[in-house]
Amino acid sequence: MAPFPLALDALLTHPGANLLYLLIGFAFGYVLEIAGFGYAPKLAAQFYLKDLTVLKVMFSAIVVAMVLLFAATGLGLLDYNLVWVNPTYLWPGIVGGLIMGIGFIVGGLCPGTSLVALGTFKIDGLFYVLGALFGMLVFGETVDSFSIFWNSSYLGRLTLADVFGLDLGVVVVLVVLMALGMFAGAEVLERIFGKRDLRLEPKARFLGAGALLAGALVVLAIGQPTTEDRWAAIAPAKNAALAERQVQVQPGEVLHLMHQHELSLVLLDVRSESDYNLFHLMDAEGVDPRDLAARLPELRMAPANTVIVVMSNDEALATEAWKTMVAESVVNVYILEGGINGWLDTFAVGDERIRPAAAAGEDTLRYAFASALGEGYPASYPDPQRFAIPFEERVKLQLRRGPAGKGCG
């Protein structure tokens, strides 16, 4: 399993993790300052085509980070699932961007660079930061009156690769090519509008461009791990856990979890729709295994007290779904031991409407139902007083690594 990002709180304690963020911020501010981003006239020159430092710094940072990031994920060092990708709220994002552009050209700074301006004693930086705080106060006080628009056109975790239906590696190469084209264009503009002599520019920048493009091609060649690759990397350990039945929770424990209100229990039923309609556990969600991939980002971002139990009629289908989820970095996932059949063996005793029947094959129902009541049977939500059955505790909550799903919020 990819060792990065690190489980910071567990590794460094919470204050230690905050110290690491402080150091990252320090490096961020330092680099912005040496780029000249603490000085508003330098930033504003970007928009009069005299000095395109903003574009050059921003896009070289984006492409360098992007190439390294996807090389690391491709090599299995970094888990892209655990990297925060800003969720797309298309129109609120575009409107917010248009507003920000006005603030940028009027104020000559952006929030990050205003912090650096402040740190280097620029008085306009101080006024800008105070203004930003005021603007945010106004936003916080008014957003609830336009929250419908603010939450609209939500597309979730959507990458450019998803939008264009291209391989991630291809997108990486295209973005690098686009950035190099923009740099060439920026230099032409600086020559014309800024009267800059390009012959004085360091030749090493061509080397840098070559290295960047080579890096992007390497990313394309390595490719990104598929769910199968991810499973293969963790299969030895996880197969052992399956064999030792560490991840199969017994019906008694699931009943117990149903009444543990400090936990958030997610029951995923991966059987066919007709089986689901005949009988399912109270609040279980029917999920077609083919649609599981679409549910993964949300399951990954579930709160830390979430326990997921996946179930099929026996265990085969549930185990497959479990493997997919575990390989795709979902934590705290378990399998219902014995499946729905085992559940009914335990909890359907005495219910005349649920009768044992011959199973039609592997992982099929061994019960016949008088009618398709879904979760209307008492066995869907058994009375814990009546069924005080012992069980072996298998659920051990584990903390997910990586961001807690807030981003820059």
Add this chain to the structure above:
Amino acid sequence: MTIAVPAGRGSSLWARLRPRSEPKPYAHPYLAGALLGLVLFAAFFLTGNGLGASGGLNRMIVYLEDLIVPEHVDRTPYLIHLAGGDRNPLDDWVVFVAVGAVLGGFVSGWRNGRLKVETGKGPRLSTRTRWLTAFAGGAIMGFGARFARGCTSGQALSGGATLSAGSWALMFAIFASAYALAYFVRRLWL
């Protein structure tokens, strides 16, 4: 081999730490960009989070609000998720990144002789007017950054590198609107 020591700077520790009298030139944009890319990558690699600034400022203003009018914060849906009940809005990674950025800017300014109490402005603008436009620009940017759920750092830079579709759309929106308006506010900068 001798190491050249700039005139007026001794070799004592204090002399080395003392602010420079003459500012050093800025780093080459591509070099600074590559270094910024390394910082951004390191952030993602170690923590899973990118960089951010406006989120930290937002949490600071919400913290102040929560000190003054806690009941109001607990009744406003947007503010509840930042500071509702006993939630501390400052206990978040982005606050530490923002504070670190101020410190990093300060130390770089110090080491490179660029610490100077001054107002960065266009040549035709009075200092007072510049303070006003800085405040106004900051306010518009602050509002827009929260509207877009992140600014040039948290969205354009971080979302750009992770290939978030929304971040790319937003980044082009920022540049489009700034370029479209630049001519009309040229008195501020030219």
